[in-house]
Amino acid sequence: MSPILVGPLTVAGISTFLALVIAILDKFLNNYGQLKISINGGKKELTVKGGSALLGTLGAEGIFVPSACGGRGSCGACKCKVITDVGPHLPTEMPYMSPRDIEDNIRLACQIKVRKDLAIELPEELFSIKKFQTRVESIKDLTYDIKEILLSIDGQTIEFQAGQYVQLVVPPYGEMPESVQRAYSMSSRPGDAKHVELLIRLVPGGIATTWVHKFLKEGDTVEVVGPFGEFRIHDTPASMICVAGGSGMAPFKSMLNHMHETGAFPEKEIWYFFGARTTKDMFYLDEMAALSASWPRFHFVPALSEPKPEENWKGEVGLITDVLDRYLQGNVDRAKGLEGYLCGSPGMINACINVMKRNGLTEDKIYFDKFA
Amino acid sequence: MKLRPAEIKAFERMRPGVITIQGFLGNDIRPPEEIIAEDEAEFARLGLDFETIASGLEKLRAAGERGLGEPISLGKFLVQTGDARGMLPCPYNDGLYHKNAVSVRAADQPFESCVEGEDMLVFSDLSIHLLRVHHFCQGRGSPFRLEPELLKKMAVSE
Numbered sequence: 001m002s003p004i005l006v007g008p009l010t011v012a013g014i015s016t017f018l019a020l021v022i023a024i025l026d027k028f029l030n031n032y033g034q035l036k037i038s039i040n041g042g043k044k045e046l047t048v049k050g051g052s053a054l055l056g057t058l059g060a061e062g063i064f065v066p067s068a069c070g071g072r073g074s075c076g077a078c079k080c081k082v083i084t085d086v087g088p089h090l091p092t093e094m095p096y097m098s099p100r101d102i103e104d105n106i107r108l109a110c111q112i113k114v115r116k117d118l119a120i121e122l123p124e125e126l127f128s129i130k131k132f133q134t135r136v137e138s139i140k141d142l143t144y145d146i147k148e149i150l151l152s153i154d155g156q157t158i159e160f161q162a163g164q165y166v167q168l169v170v171p172p173y174g175e176m177p178e179s180v181q182r183a184y185s186m187s188s189r190p191g192d193a194k195h196v197e198l199l200i201r202l203v204p205g206g207i208a209t210t211w212v213h214k215f216l217k218e219g220d221t222v223e224v225v226g227p228f229g230e231f232r233i234h235d236t237p238a239s240m241i242c243v244a245g246g247s248g249m250a251p252f253k254s255m256l257n258h259m260h261e262t263g264a265f266p267e268k269e270i271w272y273f274f275g276a277r278t279t280k281d282m283f284y285l286d287e288m289a290a291l292s293a294s295w296p297r298f299h300f301v302p303a304l305s306e307p308k309p310e311e312n313w314k315g316e317v318g319l320i321t322d323v324l325d326r327y328l329q330g331n332v333d334r335a336k337g338l339e340g341y342l343c344g345s346p347g348m349i350n351a352c353i354n355v356m357k358r359n360g361l362t363e364d365k366i367y368f369d370k371f372a
Numbered sequence: 373m374k375l376r377p378a379e380i381k382a383f384e385r386m387r388p389g390v391i392t393i394q395g396f397l398g399n400d401i402r403p404p405e406e407i408i409a410e411d412e413a414e415f416a417r418l419g420l421d422f423e424t425i426a427s428g429l430e431k432l433r434a435a436g437e438r439g440l441g442e443p444i445s446l447g448k449f450l451v452q453t454g455d456a457r458g459m460l461p462c463p464y465n466d467g468l469y470h471k472n473a474v475s476v477r478a479a480d481q482p483f484e485s486c487v488e489g490e491d492m493l494v495f496s497d498l499s500i501h502l503l504r505v506h507h508f509c510q511g512r513g514s515p516f517r518l519e520p521e522l523l524k525k526m527a528v529s530e
Contacts, residue, residue, distance in 0.1 A: 068458065069457075076459075145483055175513075205515035207394065281442065366519075
């Protein structure tokens with residue numbers, strides 16, 4: 001053998017041997033065997049293979065805790081209460097923990113490894129969350145950057161309340177090496193249990209929205225997990241003050257069509273403020289106008305922040321918060337009380353909360369799902 | 373160039389799947405230290421400094437926030453600031469940054485014809501920090517790559 005080859009071959013041989021030793025040790029030292037997870041005081045008992053993160057372990061058993069970052073500890077969505085002592089909070093968990101969370105043993109399910117029997121607490125509604133196989137029935141351009149995606153569910157039905165959301169499972173694509181999940185509000189009606197409709201805006205640099213806008217085609221199969229979320233219509237006579245912009249239209253489309261179709265919550269007056277920059281950013285105007293014309297208790301107020309003269313816009317002008325402020329001071333009847341319903345960016349939600357509070361709404365009557 | 377242990381760790385954390393699925397290096401085959409060195413040279417050639425550009429990006433982000441999630445005009449540009457859930461740690465382990473995405477494009481150019489990184493500037497709070505403190509503009513092909521030429525055009529003129 002050439003002496004030139006002796007060195008590299010020796011190094012390669014030692015490396016292979018060490019890798020083998022590590023693999024064998026890992027198999028024995030990290031083998032936690034079968035472990036038990038007791039959920040909500042024994043209401044559900046799981047026998048699982050130990051060693052993996054709690055989030056993935058629960059997912060493998062059909063219990064889907066919300067997560068938007070693929071278990072990297074960067075979204076803080078997968079909080080759950082761990083009663084068993086699993087050691088102090090990790091540095092990766094701390095940014096998402098309030099002092100109260102720490103006191104209550106709230107942990108990030110993606111950061112906790114199942115290395116012994118665990119007792120945990122989860123919201124009961126997570127037990128009814130399912131994974132659905134769907135097929136893309138249609139994709140429509142609503143604006144230059146918002147698409148309406150209609151998914152038809154194969155062999156199952158989905159039960160949800162208007163306002164809830166699903167997590168869209170984005171498979172590996174292009175240079176994306178692994179699957180991720182992202183949350184989107186459903187715009188479909190709860191009465192249509194065979195479909196899930198989503199409104200998705202293209203976010204520059206966004207993994208999921210880029211996939212939807214540039215890779216997803218009609219006929220493709222897609223997985224969704226859900227329904228999730230607390231955002232829903234409250235059964236009171238108070239008037240609904242709904243505010244959205246862009247794809248924030250989704251939960252309101254669902255709520256409005258549900259209420260109109262079923263006559264639910266008949267005492268509620270509904271005001272819907274929808275903001276966009278120009279007419280190019282506006283959509284569903286005809287649908288909302290038709291709904292408004294046929295449904296006296298529904299008032300649609302579209303507003304443009306920067307209309308161009310050539311657009312000949314006849315509606316309200318200004319940031320949606322300014323338009324909301326004007327209407328709350330003048331047009332909206334407060335006799336039965338007011339409730340705020342918001343869907344949009346945190347900045348928009350915070351700005352609307354301020355306007356609503358200034359106009360007499362109390363924070364406990366302002367509802368939204370915090371996606372960000 | 374001899375790297376310090378902290379840099380070696382940071383460069384490891386820039387790879388896909390560690391902090392973010394896509395990582396920070398895109399399809400750039402240059403090692404991170406070379407990306408930084410070449411971008412520093414390019415900044416010098418263009419007469420830019422990292423602090424000024426980072427401040428310019430912060431101003432753009434703040435302008436975008438006034439649009440409440442919708443695009444908003446700022447001179448000859450349209451700026452849009454969007455948020456995502458959660459936070460991202462800096463690969464150098466010196467801070468946590470809110471997940472967001474700010475996009476800046478020429479107001480007279482249709483969105484559909486804009487190419488990210490070429491005529492649309494896309495950045496986040498973490499991008500601003502990486503630029504300001506570590507002079508790291510990210511690898512070519514990374515969705516949040518900050519091309520010095522584009523920075524000069526968009527982060528200086530406003």
